[in-house]
Every structure is written in C-alpha cells, then in structure tokens.
Amino acid sequence: xxxxxxxxxxxxxxxxxxxxxxxxxxxxxxxxxxxxxxxxxxxxxxxxxxxxxxxxxxxxxxxxxxxxxxxxxxxxxxxxxxxxxxxxxxxxxxxxxxxxxxxxxxxxxxxxxxxxxxxxxxxxxxxxxxxxxxxxxxxxxxxxxxxxxxxxxxxxxxxxxxxxxxxxxxxxxxxxxxxxxxxxxxxxxxxxxxxxxxxxxxxxxxxxxxxxxxxxxxxxxxxxxxxxxxxxxxxxxxxxxxxxxxxxxxxxxxxxxxxxxxxxxxxxxxxxxxxxxxxxxxxxxxxxxxxxxxxxxxxxxxxxxxxxxxxxxxxxxxxxxxxxxxxxxxxxxxxxxxxxxxxxxxxxxxxxxxxxxxxxxxxxxxxxxxxxxxxxxxxxxxxxx
Numbered sequence: 001x002x003x004x005x006x007x008x009x010x011x012x013x014x015x016x017x018x019x020x021x022x023x024x025x026x027x028x029x030x031x032x033x034x035x036x037x038x039x040x041x042x043x044x045x046x047x048x049x050x051x052x053x054x055x056x057x058x059x060x061x062x063x064x065x066x067x068x069x070x071x072x073x074x075x076x077x078x079x080x081x082x083x084x085x086x087x088x089x090x091x092x093x094x095x096x097x098x099x100x101x102x103x104x105x106x107x108x109x110x111x112x113x114x115x116x117x118x119x120x121x122x123x124x125x126x127x128x129x130x131x132x133x134x135x136x137x138x139x140x141x142x143x144x145x146x147x148x149x150x151x152x153x154x155x156x157x158x159x160x161x162x163x164x165x166x167x168x169x170x171x172x173x174x175x176x177x178x179x180x181x182x183x184x185x186x187x188x189x190x191x192x193x194x195x196x197x198x199x200x201x202x203x204x205x206x207x208x209x210x211x212x213x214x215x216x217x218x219x220x221x222x223x224x225x226x227x228x229x230x231x232x233x234x235x236x237x238x239x240x241x242x243x244x245x246x247x248x249x250x251x252x253x254x255x256x257x258x259x260x261x262x263x264x265x266x267x268x269x270x271x272x273x274x275x276x277x278x279x280x281x282x283x284x285x286x287x288x289x290x291x292x293x294x295x296x297x298x299x300x301x302x303x304x305x306x307x308x309x310x311x312x313x314x315x316x317x318x319x320x321x322x323x324x325x326x327x328x329x330x331x332x333x334x335x336x337x338x339x340x341x342x343x344x345x346x347x348x349x350x351x352x353x354x355x356x357x358x359x360x361x362x363x364x365x366x367x368x369x370x371x372x373x374x375x376x377x378x379x380x381x382x383x384x385x
Contacts (some may be wrong), residue, residue, distance in 0.1 A: 001032050001090040002366055005109075009038035009101030012174070012289045014246075015270065016096040018054040019176035021354035027359070034190040036084060038077045038101040040065040047068055049269040054177065063340050068088035070100060070131055077104035085112055089367070092117055095139060095211055098288075098309075102139050110142035115365070118357065119173055121146035122162075123288075130208065132288075136309070145365060147173075147358055149292075150312040150347055156253055162220025170357040171349030175296050176287060178274065179352030185274035194263055196233065200226050200333060201280040205237040208323070209286050209304065213247045216240075218324050220249045222304065225330035226284065227261040231381060237296040282336040284329060289318045302329055302341035314371055326380045 004024060008017045017035065024033040037059035051058070059187050061123060063080040065073060066228050079099065085093065085108060085206070093109035094117045095102040102118075109116045137160075146162060148154050149172040157167050189250060202223065207214050218310035226232045239263075268276070277283060282300045285291065291310050294301035295317030302322045322328045336342070349357075363369075 001030060002368075003034060003088060004362075005034050005085065005088065005090040005093045005105075006038055007036045007038065007093060007095050007101060007105040009077070010097075010099050011270075012287075013096045013099065013101070013143070014051065014056065015055060015177045015289070016173045018056050018179070019173055020094065020119070020358055021056060021271075023355040023359045030363075030366075034061070034088065034090070035059045036105075037062045038068055038081065038105075050140060053270045054181070058203040065101075074100045074104045074303045077101050078108050081105050082108040085109060085114060090114060092144075092362070094119060096120060098123070098139070098372050100131075100135065103135040106139040106142050110310065115144040116142055117145040117147060117362070118143040119147045119357075120149055122148045122155075122167070124153075124156045125307045125309040130206075133309070145361060147354075147361070149350075151171075152311055168357070168361040169349065170361065171351060171354040172292060172347070173351045173354040173358070174292055175248075176352050176354050177270075178293055178296060181271060182274065184280070185271040188272050188275040190268070190272045190275055191279055194231075194233070196231055196263075198281050198337065199231040199233055200229070200337075201276050201283045202226070202232055202234045203237075203283075203287050203290055204234075204240055204304070205283045206305070208285045210237070211241045213243075213249075215324055216243055216247060217249055218326055219304070220244065221326040222284065222329050223262060224259065224331055225326055227259050229231055229330065229334050230281065231261050231263060231294045233263045233265065233280075235265050235273065237267065241362050266357075268359055282333050284333065291317075292350075296346055298342065298344050300336040300340075304329060312347045315342075316345045316347045318344070 006017050006021055008014055013337060021033050024031040039062055061084055064300055065076040092115045093105055095105050096119045106116050118139050123136055127133055130164060146157055146167045147170045148167060154169055204210055204219055210217055220309055277296050280299055283290060283294050284302045284304060286304050288310055291303055291313040295313040296316060301319045303319055304322060304324055306323050308321060
C-alpha cells in the first residue's frame with residue numbers, strides 16, 4: 001500500500017483535492033491518502049465550510065500556520081510539513097495549484113527525496129511580479145509527475161526542459177468538483193434570498209489589486225460603475241475589506257461600502273458561490289479558478305489583470321482580459337448585460353473525469369496493476385509487481 005500525502009492550504013486547493021481524495025479512497029488495497037491542511041486559510045468561511053460541502057473528512061493533520069508574509073508563511077509550512085513527512089515517510093506528496101503551501105510542501109518533499117506530483121502543473125503568466133508565478137515554476141522544477149490542464153501547460157513544461165515522460169495531460173480537476181456539486185448548488189437560494197435576477201458577480205483578492213492603494217481605488221471605481229448598471233454581488237475577502245477601510249477610499253464623497261446596489265457579503269461556501277456564478281449575467285474577477293469555472297459554465301468573465309496563466313479560458317472559453325481599466329470593464333459588462341454573447345467552447349478534457357486519469361498515471365508510476373472482472377465490474381486483482 002502506498003501512502004499519499006495530499007497537501008492543501010486554501011479554498012481552491014480543497015476543490016482540487018476532493019476528487020482525488022475520493023478516487024484514492026476507493027482504492028484502499030493500493031493507496032492510503034492522508035490529507036494535510038496547512039492552515040493557510042484558517043477560519044470557517046475560508047476553510048472549514050469547504051471541507052463540509054465537498055464531503056471531505058476532517059483533515060488528518062492540520063498544521064495551523066495561519067497568515068503572514070510570503071517568506072514567513074512559506075517557512076512555517078516547510079518546517080511543519082517536513083516533520084510530518086519524516087514521521088509518515090509517504091511514498092508520494094501531491095500538491096495543488098500555486099499557493100505558498102504548494103511551494104513549501106514541494107520543496108520539503110524534494111529535499112527528502114520523496115516523489116512530488118503537482119496537480120495543475122505548467123500554467124504560466126510570465127509575470128514574475130506575481131508570487132504565484134514563482135510558486136508554480138519552483139514547484140514544477142522539483143516535481144516528479146506533472147499533471148496538466150491544457151496543451152499550453154504541456155508546451156510550457158517542455159520549453160522549460162521538463163522530461164516529457166513526466167507530463168500527464170489529465171484535464172482540469174476543479175471541473176470534477178464543479179460537475180459533481182452543480183446539481184446541489186442549483187438548490188441553493190442565495191440569489192433569491194437577495195431578490196436578485198440580473199446581477200454582476202465580483203471577486204477581488206490578489207495582492208497586486210487590493211494591497212496597492214491606487215490599484216484598489218480603481219477597483220472601487222469599477223465597483224461603483226458596475227453598480228450603476230445592475231446589482232453587484234461582492235463576496236468580499238477580509239483583506240480587501242480591511243484595505244478599503246484603511247485607505248479611506250470613497251467615490252464622490254460616499255464610501256463604496258454604503259452603495260445600496262452593491263451587495264457586500266462575507267466569503268461564501270462553495271455551493272452558494274457556485275449558484276451565484278452559474279446564474280450571473282457577467283463575472284468580474286482576478287481569480288484564476290473563477291476564470292476556469294466560468295469557462296465551463298459558459299458565463300461571461302472579465303478578468304481584471306494584465307495577464308493570465310490560463311490563456312485557454314480566452315481561446316477556448318468565455319474569458320476576456322481587461323486589465324485594471326475601469327472604463328473598459330464597465331463598457332464590456334454593459335454589453336453582456338444587454339445581450340452580448342460569450343464563447344461557449346470547453347477546453348479538451350474538462351469533462352469531470354480528471355481524478356481517474358491522475359490515478360491511472362499514479363498506478364503506472366508505482367507499477368500497480370488494476371483489473372476488473374467482466375462479470376461483476378468489481379475489483380478482483382490488485383498487485384504490486
């Protein structure tokens with residue numbers, strides 16, 4: 001039996017971890033999955049509710065590192081997760097996405113000569129001012145297996161000298177969670193509870209947008225302009241709210257937080273957010289995961305960034321890069337509200353079956369044979385060569 005450490009620290013990580021944990025759990029004869037929650041997101045709204053809604057058990061280990069600067073947080077995760085690895089001696093460490101926990105766990109495992117599998121490998125924004133870009137590149141450099149979401153990611157890895165045998169194009173594992181839970185999300189009444197029909201959904205959390213006063217002022221200008229077009233639902237990240245208040249930002253003398261057409265809500269559970277996302281007229285965001293989800297859902301998405309590590313959502317999806325340009329954001333949002341259509345193509349292998357493909361690649365890596373009888377479809381043979 002192979003012990004697989006699944007390391008996650010933030011809400012997007014949990015959505016990627018859940019399908020793989022479920023797939024590994026069904027193969028008890030071969031795999032023992034252990035969930036390590038680093039605690040990078042640590043309160044109920046940012047963490048615990050996602051475990052409950054995604055059907056994940058309580059984390060086997062919670063490192064509880066909390067917040068801090070990039071170096072402080074990454075260092076705390078490395079120290080704590082290394083102790084876990086030394087104690088459990090896992091056969092593989094799986095990391096997800098591009099957060100500080102991803103970088104820390106990948107480095108710690110590589111230094112202990114434990115194989116690292118990176119889910120969502122190869123994504124590149126080519127913007128080194130983004131901490132996430134550094135995390136992605138370093139995690140890929142020390143990984144043994146690279147699980148990719150799109151052909152762009154495959155090409156990025158090849159250009160960087162990654163062995164092609166280590167690259168496995170498996171699709172987007174976030175879509176596994178979305179596909180599974182969308183019927184449950186449709187039953188949520190969050191939009192009805194706010195008496196909303198045609199509305200704009202906004203998320204903003206990236207430090208480059210909300211930690212800089214001038215950038216955040218432009219975000220406020222975008223919010224105010226959008227609220228002139230339609231009701232705006234803004235699940236506000238705690239850091240974003242804090243900075244709006246600290247920077248004393250306002251439009252026309254009135255705080256944007258008091259705009260009656262701007263519905264500020266606390267961070268939402270996965271199902272509630274998915275319901276709002278599915279039925280929004282347009283989504284305005286700086287989130288990579290939201291770019292992917294809206295592409296799958298066919299919802300117009302305006303990304304308030306100068307670049308994206310997910311260009312497939314533009315070429316094969318509904319996403320448009322608008323930069324930090326209030327006039328352009330407001331203009332395009334108005335067009336979508338007035339009936340402009342977005343693209344509807346879904347990228348290849350974004351089909352809800354990524355976790356089984358990852359499991360197939362892990363079987364091959366560990367030389368595990370898995371067969372089913374034609375009579376019953378139940379597992380009858382599981383052996384280690």
